Structure formats: C-alpha cells, structure tokens
Amino acid sequence: MTLAAKVPLKHAQEVKGFLMEHRLFDPQHGFRKDSSSIFFPISKKLGLKKSFPYIEFVDVELDILDRKKNLRATLSQSLSKEELAVLRRAFDIMGTIAIIEIPPEAVKKERLIAETILKLQKNVKTVLKKSGIHDTEFRTQPMEYVAGVNTKETVHREHGVMLKLDVEKVYFSPRLSTERARIASQVKPGESVLVMFSGCAPYPCVIAKNTKAKEVLGIELNPLGHKYGLENIRLNKIRNVTLINGDVKDIVPELKRKFDRIVMPLPKSAGDFLDVAFSASKKGTIIHFYAFEEEGKFDAAEKRVLAACKKAGVKCKILRTVKCGQHAPHVFRICVDFKIL
Ligand SMILES: C[S@@+](CC[C@H](N)C(=O)[O-])C[C@H]1O[C@@H](n2cnc3c(N)ncnc32)[C@H](O)[C@@H]1O
Structure with missing residues (x-):
C-alpha cells in the first residue's frame, strides 16, 4: 500500500504542479485514476490539505514504476541490441541520485545512458554507477560519478520521513x-x-x-x-x-x-x-x-x-x-x- 493524495479530476493539474514544485511526489510509484478522482503517490502530506482542502489522504495499491522498461524503450534508438541486452537491472533512485550498474560491454555508452536517465526522471539530478560490491563491514559499495550534479549526498524520502x-x-x-x-x-x-x-x-x-x-x-x-x-x-x-x-x-x-x-x-x-x-x-x-x-x-x-x-x-x-x-x-x-x- 502506498500513501496517495486523492484529488478530484478537475483539480488534478493544480495539485500536480504543487507536488512537483515542492518535491512531494513519491518517485517509486505511478498514479492511478478512477471515474472521478486521481491518486497521486506522495512521500509526505506537508502543507497539502491547507492549500487544497478537497484532498483526501488514502492508502492505495499503486504500480511500482518500471524504470528499466522506460529506459530501454528510450535507448532502443541509440544502443545496439547487444548493448541494450546488458541493461539487465532496474536502477535505484535515492533522493536525487540514480544508481546504475554498467556492465563492461556498455561502458562506452554509460554517459548516454546516464544522460537519458537525467532526461527521463525529472527528480534525478545525479547519476552514479556501482563500481564494486557490498563486501565491507559497513555493507557499503564504491560508486563512481557519471553525469549531472557531482555529489554523493542526497535526501531520500519514504513513509513521511527524510x-x-x-x-x-x-x-x-x-x-x-x-x-x-x-x-x-x-x-x-x-x-x-x-x-x-x-x-x-x-x-x-x-x-x-x-x-x-x-x-x-x-x-x-x-x-x-x-x-x-x-x-x-x-x-x-x-x-x-x-x-x-x-x-x-x-x-x-x-x-x-x-x-x-x-x-x-x-x-x-x-x-x-x-x-x-x-x-x-x-x-x-x-x-x-x-x-x-x-x-x-x-x-x-x-x-x-x-x-x-x-x-x-x-x-x-x-x-x-x-x-x-x-x-x-x-x-x-x-x-x-x-x-x-
Ligand atoms: C544491511 S545494513 C542496514 C542498515 C539500515 N538498517 C538500513 O536498513 O538501511 C547493515 C548495517 O549494519 C552495520 N553493522 C555491521 N556490523 C555491525 C555491528 N557489529 N554492530 C553494529 N552495526 C553493525 C553496518 O555498518 C551497516 O550499516
């Protein structure tokens, strides 16, 4: 179940704008509509009820976005069949950072892949790639900068917490x-x-x-x-x-x-x-x-x-x-x- 803002269809655009501007969207889920309302996945309720009193907060089943499918479809014009085949795993998004896995066969295209993610995922500002495994005592994993803002620090939102x-x-x-x-x-x-x-x-x-x-x-x-x-x-x-x-x-x-x-x-x-x-x-x-x-x-x-x-x-x-x-x-x-x- 995901926290969602239930909004009458006629108010969908104004609420969507507010959610984007205040970064309140839960980027992991897609929205859903029924005949009268739209359900926007949100990471917190901050200020929403005050600005839009007609909003109801509900827990609903929303689809987890298939980012991998989306990325592969967009890259299908610029990558060869073999290069596309190596984009095996969905990438993670933590706050404004996307973390990708680039297999050796696709290293030459990593910049293109990262730039495409930056275009597709408006909430993503940085793309890093995994460059090792979680084998440390702290369970951390080395990462290399690929594109966007050069940082490894971010604020991730889930279940109403930052x-x-x-x-x-x-x-x-x-x-x-x-x-x-x-x-x-x-x-x-x-x-x-x-x-x-x-x-x-x-x-x-x-x-x-x-x-x-x-x-x-x-x-x-x-x-x-x-x-x-x-x-x-x-x-x-x-x-x-x-x-x-x-x-x-x-x-x-x-x-x-x-x-x-x-x-x-x-x-x-x-x-x-x-x-x-x-x-x-x-x-x-x-x-x-x-x-x-x-x-x-x-x-x-x-x-x-x-x-x-x-x-x-x-x-x-x-x-x-x-x-x-x-x-x-x-x-x-x-x-x-x-x-x-
Ligand atoms: C798999 S991570 C989980 C971290 C966190 N609970 C989460 O869900 O994101 C395991 C954590 O245990 C810590 N850790 C490993 N051995 C530990 C120990 N003996 N005492 C305390 N923490 C330890 C690591 O540094 C790491 O941050």
Missing part, C-alpha cells in the same frame, strides 16, 4: 521501503524497539514517525552512518529515538535492559547476533531476523533461529517468514518474525 545520507559511504536501500512499513505496521503503542545495525536510521525514523512506539534505540557501527542517523532524527523532529555508535555485541550487554521488539537488518550475518538479541529479550519480545536464502530453502533461516534458541535455552514461536526482496538470481532477502515465549 533520510539524508552519502550513498557511497553509508548503506541504504530504497527497495526495503515496503519492508520498513511492514515492521512499523506491527509496532503497538508504548513499545520499546531496538534496531540493531541501524545505518542512517531508516527503520528508527519510519517507526518513530508512523507509530506510537514509546522509544526506539538504534545501534550502528559505521561512524558516518551514525552521524547521518543523528542528523535524520533532527531533520524529522523526532524525539523518541536514541542512536548509539558502536558494535551491537558491545553495546547491547552494556544496556542491561529488555525490549518489546528487536529488528536485526543484517541479513549476511544476523545469525551471529541472535544470542545478543536473546539477552535483550523477555517473554513476548518479537524479533525480526533477516537472512539471505535460496528460493525454496527459506526454512533454513527458521532452522537457524530454532537451533540458536535451543542452544540458548530460549523458547520461541515462529510467527511467519516473509520474502522482502531479491538479493541475487534465485536468492532472496527474507525475514523470520518470531516471538520469545
């Missing part, structure tokens, strides 16, 4: 937006939530802004990720989030306290931190455990959770296991939600 970050030096994935909303939708009023591996604080900010959680504590190892996290809680005027810079393994035991919910968004090695999560859990704590698993083998993550619980003498109940994104061909990011009994 997230400022350097896209090269701090991990962030806009593709996890739906997953963050899924977690936030489960948070009950008064909960205390621990977000391990909090990065620039997307989970803490989305939870704090969209729920009645009492408090959210985030822990992040990357000092720059932590610095952006602090800036993001200020940017969003959030008061119930505390962020700590350090290693989850050192910080959690020092806290000497328990949480109602623990989020573990480090799929590559969250299993190594399950005992730390248990030490901050009590009866009823819900843990969201992320992992990468091959299609058809999702029960491997559940088995790891059950084995860790058994080893620690903790009783638990698996609530559900959900697919929350693709990591590699046939490999998915999944989340096992389980409850401590």
